[in-house]
Amino acid sequence: MTQKIFVAGASRGVGREIALRLVRENYKVTALWRSLTPTIDLEELGIDIVRGDALNLSEMEAAMQTEEPITAVISTIGGLPQDGIRADYLGNRNLIDAAVKAGINRFILVSSIGAGESAAALSPQVLQTLGAVLVEKEKAEQHLMASGLTYTIIRPGGLKSEPGTGNGVLTQDTKVSGMIHRADVADLVCQCLGSVKAENQVFSAIDRHQLYTQVEFSEFKLV
Structure with missing residues (x-):
């Protein structure tokens, strides 16, 4: 049976790339969409659009009550604050709690190098600039790990x-940082x-040829 994947953050960036790749790999995709702007290009590819705001728990619970069971949730949400509230923690917390309530077992969270113990990979200047965001992302990671869901966290x-x-590439070395393409x-x-092998694991994700510092x-390896 074809797996159905719920993607939060599919309107742009990494989330959009994930949704498009899943379609190419013959998954069924439901994309969470907060904006009221048209989504014709995604819908033409066979992606189901469900509208809702991740900052609203009841909307997330409703979004995950689909006729066909959802196999996994993938979240890339974050970014600019809405009315002073960042979605990095609160939005992801609502998605995690809604997934638990819906009986969905698998959750993949796209976070960021600098969250949690991977703060060791960043310079003090970068940590100072991104500090508030990374705190929110770490709180989301901790909530996911405590949820009972089968998780994967990718930074x-x-x-x-x-x-x-x-x-x-993925690594569990928390001192490595660099660039990577979405x-x-x-x-x-x-x-x-x-x-x-990725279940209940936390990874950093980098391009092996675009490290900030050349380190071993x-x-x-996932297979």
Whole structure:
């Protein structure tokens, strides 16, 4: 049976890349959409659109009550605050809680290098600039790990919008940082979706040829 995946954050960036890749890999995709702007391009690809705001728990609970059971939730939400409230923690908390209530077992959260113990990978200047955001992302990670869901947390480095390089890798070395293309993050997320080895794991995601500093590290192999 074809798996149905719920993607939060599919309107742009990594979330959009993930939704498009899942369709190419013959998954059924439901995309959460907060904006009222048209979504014709995604709908033409067969992606189901469900409208709702991740900051509203009841809307997330309703969004996940679909006729066909959802296999997994993938969230990339975050970014600019809405009315002073960031979605990085509160939005993801609502998605996690709604997934638990709906009986969905699998949740993949796209976070950021700098959250949690990976703060060791960033310079003091970068940590000072991003500190408030990273605190919210770490709170979301902790909520997910405590939820009882089967989780995977992926922390990308600096994001680039050019076409993927195919050099994106996962590592559990929390001192490594670098750049990675959004398309390559999407590829790694989809690989984790199909890998038992990725279950209940936390990874950093970087391009092996775009490290900030040249250091030795171990790549995590999903197969």
